[in-house]
Amino acid sequence: MLLHLTIVLVSFAAAKSEPCFTEDKACQLDSSNLLGSFANTASISECKVICEDTSACEYFTYYDDESVPSYYQKCYLFSGCDSMIEFPKAYTGVNGPCTCSLEVEPQDGEMIKELYAETEMDCKDACLQEIGCDFYTFLESALDCKLLKGVLSYSTSSIQGFHTGPGRCTSEDGICTFALLDNNSHVMLLESVDSLVVRSGMLDCQANVSMVLVGHGGLSGGWTSAGGSGFVNHTFANIVPSTALNIYFDATFGGGQVAVYANGNRFHGELILEAEGGERGQSKGGDGYSGGGYGYVMDGGTDGGDGHCDSNNPESCGKGQHIDIRKLSSPRYMLTPGPGGITNGANVAGGGGGVLVNGEGTALMDVSFGMGEGYSSRPGWGFAILEIVL
Numbered sequence: 409m410l411l412h413l414t415i416v417l418v419s420f421a422a423a424k425s426e427p428c429f430t431e432d433k434a435c436q437l438d439s440s441n442l443l444g445s446f447a448n449t450a451s452i453s454e455c456k457v458i459c460e461d462t463s464a465c466e467y468f469t470y471y472d473d474e475s476v477p478s479y480y481q482k483c484y485l486f487s488g489c490d491s492m493i494e495f496p497k498a499y500t501g502v503n504g505p506c507t508c509s510l511e512v513e514p515q516d517g518e519m520i521k522e523l524y525a526e527t528e529m530d531c532k533d534a535c536l537q538e539i540g541c542d543f544y545t546f547l548e549s550a551l552d553c554k555l556l557k558g559v560l561s562y563s564t565s566s567i568q569g570f571h572t573g574p575g576r577c578t579s580e581d582g583i584c585t586f587a588l589l590d591n592n593s594h595v596m597l598l599e600s601v602d603s604l605v606v607r608s609g610m611l612d613c614q615a616n617v618s619m620v621l622v623g624h625g626g627l628s629g630g631w632t633s634a635g636g637s638g639f640v641n642h643t644f645a646n647i648v649p650s651t652a653l654n655i656y657f658d659a660t661f662g663g664g665q666v667a668v669y670a671n672g673n674r675f676h677g678e679l680i681l682e683a684e685g686g687e688r689g690q691s692k693g694g695d696g697y698s699g700g701g702y703g704y705v706m707d708g709g710t711d712g713g714d715g716h717c718d719s720n721n722p723e724s725c726g727k728g729q730h731i732d733i734r735k736l737s738s739p740r741y742m743l744t745p746g747p748g749g750i751t752n753g754a755n756v757a758g759g760g761g762g763v764l765v766n767g768e769g770t771a772l773m774d775v776s777f778g779m780g781e782g783y784s785s786r787p788g789w790g791f792a793i794l795e796i797v798l
Contacts, residue, residue, distance in 0.1 A: 425529040428506035428577060429611045431650070434469040434498040435489040443485040452499055453612040455483035459503045466503050473497035499611055507532055508609030509573025512591050513566065514545065517559030525553040528571055536575035543586065546571045560740055564591045578613040587615035587649060587796050594740050594795040596765065601655045602673070604794070608649035615647045616797045619681050620736050620743070622763050622778040624657070624664025625787030626686025626694040632703050633689030634715065634749060636696025636726045637760035638664060638778030638790050641683040642736050644797065655792050658685075666790040683790065686760060686780045692724040693717060693757065697733070698748060699726025700780045701757035708748035708782055710761035715748070726760055726780070733763055741793050742766050746776020749785045756783035765791065 429452075435441070443465055449455050452470045459468040467489040471479035473496055492500060507528050520541055525531040528546040531553035535544040541555040548569035562572065574586040587608040589595050595604065606615050620642045626635030647653070647670065654669040654677055664685020669677030686696035693700035693708075699715035701708045702724045706716040712733065715726035737743045746769060749758025759782030762775065769776040770789050779788035 425527040426502050426506050428502055428508045428609055430492065430500045431611075432494065432496055432498060433492040433500055434471070434495040435467050435484065435486045435500055436491045436493050438490070441486045441488045443487055445485070446483040447481070449481050449483040452501070456501055456503070456612050458483055459485050459501070467500060468503065469498055469500045471495070471498050501611070505529060507571070507573055508577035508586060509546070509571035510586070510588060510607060510609055511565045511570060512562040512572050512588065513564070513570060514543065514556060514559045514572060515561040515563055517543075517556045520555045520557055523553050523555070524551055526551060532573060532575060541575055543572055543574055560593060562588060562592050573609060577610045582613055583646070583798075584608040584610050584613040584615045584649065585798060589617070589794055589796065594793070596741065597655050597792045597794075598657070598789055600657045604653045604655060606647045606649055606651045606653065611649050613649070615649060617645050617647050618738065618795045618797045619643050619645060619668055620793040621666045621668070621681055621683035622697065622790050623666050623683040623685040624659045624790040625759065625762060625778050625780045626664070626696055626700065627688045627787060628700070628757075628759065628781040629688055629690040631756045631783070632706075633691070634693055634700035634702070634708055634726070634757040634759040634782035635689050635780035635787060636686035636694035636700045636715070636728075637698045637762040637776075637780045637788070638666075638686045638696060639684045640697045640729060640731060640733060640736070640763070641681055643681050645680050653794070657790060659789065664787075664790065666792050668792065668794070685790065686778065686787070687726070689726065689757070689780075693726025694760065694780055695727045696729070696760045696780055697731070697762065697778060698728045698745070698760035698780070700760045700782060701749065701751065702726065703757060704755050705751045705753060706757045707750050708758035708760045708780055710748035711745035715757070715760055728760065738795055740795065746779060749780065749782035752783050758782040759785045759787070762788045765793075
């Protein structure tokens with residue numbers, strides 16, 4: 409199939425390009441640019457609104473460093489900002505047309521149109537006007553603008569001055585229309601990560617992050633009491649850009665849970681979501697996403713169901729969550745139930761079945777993620793899938 413490119417020349421006057429926000433920099437005062445300052449300003453968003461409501465305000469700087477009390481939560485308004493100075497946790501914004509791009513490169517998607525643009529702002533405006541355009545890319549050195557749709561993956565740009573951004577920076581309900589987890593829109597983790605930063609070219613919006621967690625598989629308590637598979641938990645969380653997420657896996661101590669914390673670790677961060685590890689089989693099969701089997705010749709549960717046990721003692725079956733894991737799938741990650749553990753046909757119970765991701769389980773142990781321990785399986789690893797949702 410031949411790819412036909414449409415080359416378009418834009419003839420309107422070039423629009424000035426400025427980033428909507430610049431982090432860790434403050435406008436430098438001169439003899440005439442300061443319009444006023446406001447103490448006890450709660451957020452960047454509040455500072456921006458004050459600027460919007462002030463005549464002649466074109467720039468604002470918000471200070472958010474508690475270690476500098478004389479500037480903390482102060483909002484400065486400016487009529488111009490010819491130069492900026494380095495200042496940790498200072499955020500300078502523009503009141504007017506601006507760009508909210510990041511220096512990343514799309515790894516997929518479909519190009520709608522390629523065109524010449526004198527500035528990134530011209531490229532952004534072209535995307536806004538083009539039906540079906542989700543994002544644009546702009547290469548400063550070549551003045552090359554590409555309009556794209558259907559982009560799902562990104563990586564750090566290998567070319568200086570290469571920008572990717574949306575035509576519109578925020579939705580009507582304040583959600584960031586372009587945000588990333590470090591340098592990609594999605595990530596699947598199998599081990600602890602200290603700092604996964606939510607990034608956006610806008611700082612007064614919120615990124616909508618989907619989180620699916622599966623805990624570590626539960627241990628067996630003996631031949632006839634198999635472990636339940638790791639519990640499943642899911643949420644959508646609205647996260648402020650520049651928030652650092654800590655993803656914690658406890659496969660040894662504390663029950664095998666997987667957890668996500670904001671702005672700190674499990675000792676002093678804010679807990680956003682947690683999935684417990686599967687319950688250990690003891691006097692019954694372990695509970696979990698799928699329950700562990702209990703008794704002789706009893707298989708583990710699958711697809712969120714209970715484990716098998718003696719019909720005369722139904723309370724000894726490991727209990728499943730009875731949720732449909734398929735409903736938590738996304739275009740990037742297809743989630744399906746893994747098989748339950750089987751017995752040896754004589755005197756050993758099977759562990760609760762876990763979760764397959766794109767048809768695959770854990771690479772080294774050849775079991776589904778979070779699978780409970782039993783005769784035919786070792787306990788499966790947990791996982792965390794985080795995705796930006798637009």
